[in-house]
Amino acid sequence: MKREVLKIDHIQKYYGNKNNITKAIDDISFSVYEGEFIGVMGASGSGKTTLLNVISTIDTVSAGHIYLGGQDITEIDDRKLAQFRRENLGFIFQEFNLLDTLTLEENISYALTINKVPAAEIPGKVKHIADKLGINEILNKYPGEVSGGQKQRCACARAIVNKPNVIMADEPTGALDSKSAQMLMETLISMNEELAATILMVTHDAFSASYAKRILFLKDGKIFNEIIRGDKSRKQFFGEILDVMTLLGGDLRDVR
Template structure:
């Protein structure tokens, strides 16, 4: 597997002088191409801050973040915006679909903004919608479909430009249990069949059990790591719950 991202001793501090908060404290790890990585931690553990730093939404106080050989901590604001548009994908908890566009148009818009040929846009969109099981609702508007279908549309939009990495911050938080399970299965399909590399932040053990690897954060630092390996999802879930039981944290387990 190729190295996708290297996080090298990054720190993010807020405040000044005697009132400094260490949101992320000397964190280092790698994300390999094709991984489905999860990050778990209680509220305030630094997991969303870490995602924001990796996705160029926020900037590190110190340290380096490499995408291949490119150190994004050295880029200007304009360069970061271009990098984010061309190489990253996002799945938001609240979908962020445009109500006046059909499901298909919400997805194609992402490619149209990149000025791709119309034929390529139509072909790629049809392919992804079919793979994610939403080909039959392409002409419907967001208010006409379920929450799970909206979320799969958001996944298709994140995939459409073949990003180097897809970020998802608590993606199941706004969904009922059935829709959440459908979304997680969709992520699994994106990862195993479409070779998407995914970085998901979650406090939910059930969601995390779909990942291939999990980092556990506490007080802005990585304190444990799990790899799924050859374990089935049920076995991996049990292992996750074992780690959480030792932390005494407020993480949840949703069936």
């Protein structure tokens, strides 16, 4: 039995006051196990971004509990949240969020430095991850000197270099063209299968979602449906995703 790394236990998130309450998350529960690659999909306003934010400790729940690595993050003192986030979560953003004044190597190293990894160990850790993700030859370049796909692979390296419990990917292909998006998704698969990364990805894109192993569909703050790829081909899984999106009433015009 694989280790449960993330447990979402009857969480709710309300906005507004008692006369005008919006339920962004309405009693959601699920678990994520070590080595899973899970996609979260839903139309705008379905609650998927709010879900990502409360798991990331960027926002707080109104009720319920979230356990990450066995620790209840809803009970962590605000002063300790930043450190907990750095040690347990990796992030891949749509806009890369790389520091333009640092080389790719320095961008990756920085993630280790703020986690107080001994300086002597950093170059070896960076080289290992860079080799795995195919960016070793461009580590001395700055973000402005490389392609969008290379920037995103650097962002992936930075996200995984500290070996977090879960990597959170927020619309990671949203700023990429089709070719770069495919390369990134193949990179995420490599991270998941070769580096044993546990990934939770929020996306509106059926093409990106078809690379995941399990997908949760949200509607009106609730889990509307869940599908598992299993032994299906990616093409078959893509078709199944489109079928559920049709049931959801989603806009398929954005699908690659």
